[in-house]
Amino acid sequence: MGLVLGPVAFSCFLWTEFPQISENANLVIGMACWMIIWWISEAVSISVTALLPITLFPLLGIMDIKSVSAFYASPIVYLFFGGFVMALALEKVNLHKRIAINILKLTGTHADGIVFGFMLSTALMSMWISNTASTVVMLPIAISVINLLLTDPSKMSKGQRAFCLTIMLGIAFGANIGGMATLIGTPPNSVMLAFMENQYQIEIDFLRWMLMGVPFSMILLLTTFYILVRVFYPNGMGKVEEAQSIIEAELKQLGSMGRGEKIVSVIFILAALMWILRSQINVLIPQAHLTDTNISLMAALLLFITPIDWREHKFALAWKDTEKLPWGILILFGGGLALAAGLSEVGLIDFIGDYLSSQKNWPVIAITSILIFLMLFMTELIGNVALVTILVPLVAGISQGIGVSMLELVIPVTLASSCAFMLPMATPPNAIVFASGHIKVFEMARVGFFLNLISVVFLIALSRWIIPFIFQV
Numbered sequence: 001m002g003l004v005l006g007p008v009a010f011s012c013f014l015w016t017e018f019p020q021i022s023e024n025a026n027l028v029i030g031m032a033c034w035m036i037i038w039w040i041s042e043a044v045s046i047s048v049t050a051l052l053p054i055t056l057f058p059l060l061g062i063m064d065i066k067s068v069s070a071f072y073a074s075p076i077v078y079l080f081f082g083g084f085v086m087a088l089a090l091e092k093v094n095l096h097k098r099i100a101i102n103i104l105k106l107t108g109t110h111a112d113g114i115v116f117g118f119m120l121s122t123a124l125m126s127m128w129i130s131n132t133a134s135t136v137v138m139l140p141i142a143i144s145v146i147n148l149l150l151t152d153p154s155k156m157s158k159g160q161r162a163f164c165l166t167i168m169l170g171i172a173f174g175a176n177i178g179g180m181a182t183l184i185g186t187p188p189n190s191v192m193l194a195f196m197e198n199q200y201q202i203e204i205d206f207l208r209w210m211l212m213g214v215p216f217s218m219i220l221l222l223t224t225f226y227i228l229v230r231v232f233y234p235n236g237m238g239k240v241e242e243a244q245s246i247i248e249a250e251l252k253q254l255g256s257m258g259r260g261e262k263i264v265s266v267i268f269i270l271a272a273l274m275w276i277l278r279s280q281i282n283v284l285i286p287q288a289h290l291t292d293t294n295i296s297l298m299a300a301l302l303l304f305i306t307p308i309d310w311r312e313h314k315f316a317l318a319w320k321d322t323e324k325l326p327w328g329i330l331i332l333f334g335g336g337l338a339l340a341a342g343l344s345e346v347g348l349i350d351f352i353g354d355y356l357s358s359q360k361n362w363p364v365i366a367i368t369s370i371l372i373f374l375m376l377f378m379t380e381l382i383g384n385v386a387l388v389t390i391l392v393p394l395v396a397g398i399s400q401g402i403g404v405s406m407l408e409l410v411i412p413v414t415l416a417s418s419c420a421f422m423l424p425m426a427t428p429p430n431a432i433v434f435a436s437g438h439i440k441v442f443e444m445a446r447v448g449f450f451l452n453l454i455s456v457v458f459l460i461a462l463s464r465w466i467i468p469f470i471f472q473v
Contacts, residue, residue, distance in 0.1 A: 002041025006035075006038045006043065007378075009030065010034040011030075012030070021346060021348055022347045023346075024062055024348040025347065025348055028192070028348065029343075031053065031339070033055075035049050035050075035052055036386075036390055037416070039386035040053055040386070045328060047335075050334060050336065051331065051334055053071075054335070062346070063338075063341070071198065071337035072335070074194055074197075074198055075197070076197060077330050078293050078296065079293040081330060083184035085300035085304075085317065086299055087128060087133065087295075089264045089267075090264060090268065092260075095265055096128075096137060098251075100122070100141070101121075101141070101247055101251055101254070102123060103124065104118065105247050105251070107214045109239050109244050110238065110239055111235050115166045118138055118142055118167050118171050119174035121173035122135065122171050122429075123175070123181075124178060125137065126179045126181075126186070127176075127182045127185045127239065128184070131175035131176060131185075131428065132432070134175050135429040138171045139432060141246070143436065144246050145240075145246050146163075146167065146438070157302045162234060163237055165443060166235065168433040169233075172430045172432070172434075173221075173224050173429075174419050175196045176419070178217060179418055180418050181214045182210060182213060182214075184419055186384075187332075187333075187384075188330070188417045189414060190333060191385060191414075194335060195393060199396070200406065205292065208471060209379060212411075212470045216415070216458070216466070220454075220458060223458075227447065227450065237440060259308050261310060264303065267306070274290065278292065292297070304319070332389070337423070339389070339393075350397065351397075354401055364402055364465070365460065367402060368463050369460055371391075371395055371398070371409060375417055376455060379417045379419075379420045392410055392414060396409075406470050408464075408467050409463065411463070411467055412459040421447070421448035421449075421451040421455075422452060423441070423444065424441060430444065
């Protein structure tokens, strides 16, 4: 149905005119409707849908092929290409697993400490690799701990049941929360960043994002932990000595750090430091002209050209490893940028902004709250990447109309797309832990609804006080 409805919706706009906006507004609005229907219904891959602008905009006379194809080769696309390559390297040498297990070792053997260890490990990994990968890494370890404690699942006590549930929910929620801490942590962040740079030449550097994102993620993670183990599902189990033996066994299986792990960790740390200190490096070495994209590509190149074994001609990464790279996400960035540019080109975003600016009786905080609330609860049902691609350009237009700095609205709305805690289908981590069989839908929805509401409050506070201070908008 979605496959047919998309082009049908577009064709309906061919004979509709919007003289109050511009001559070609009907074509771009029709294209947006077509893409939204395909993105929501997932009738075809969301990345295939993202190819519509580069295919049809030149044919419809909205943009020439050179202009529209430039969006598919934006510097932001290459920033995330480098980020994805680094994530592949971390996974290939199992460095992410070693880091996670060592964090678990540090958090102790108390039941609540174990839950927090799983949450923290997953969140820290999700800052740098995909939330799906971090969940997949942590789930088998969690199941090992659970199976050791619960030799007979049919005889689980209420506390043991709560312990299993909070570990599983903690992994999913930790994966979602961790991605918000860095620019490369989750695709919605990158979609927003690419749009702001291409459309409005507003740059968001890695350090400032982390100054905002890391504290925000940690506060939300600690709040989520408290709500899980103290409010909704307290376990009362105390110390779980057996968990330590599983962690030790996992570390023993990994063995000592190999040459590959050491090389990848050095390159990873160098890239992270350069991202954080980029502004200072550019002041000290003006000829460097470092950008986040430069750093990302340098790290990727080093991973491909640094030998691990000279005799075997092995490198930290081989090109065949990029088969696992999410190429479709990179195309999606380009398609989203092209659509946003089309909407701006025909004046739709300005029209929305002008309309809202005439509504003088709408308080800014009310508009902010509504936008955050809509994004957060819509992302429970619609993929967050597609939703951010659709809504961020409109939110930017709204911010212009009501006279508020764009970042004060765009950043919280983007982060809201990662705060989907209610339903298994909302995010891949939610779906993965739900498939473990330890969670029922109502158990996730019960705590998730409460966390969604708390996230709305936190995001409003972020918009009002933190973003204007950090970004000086």
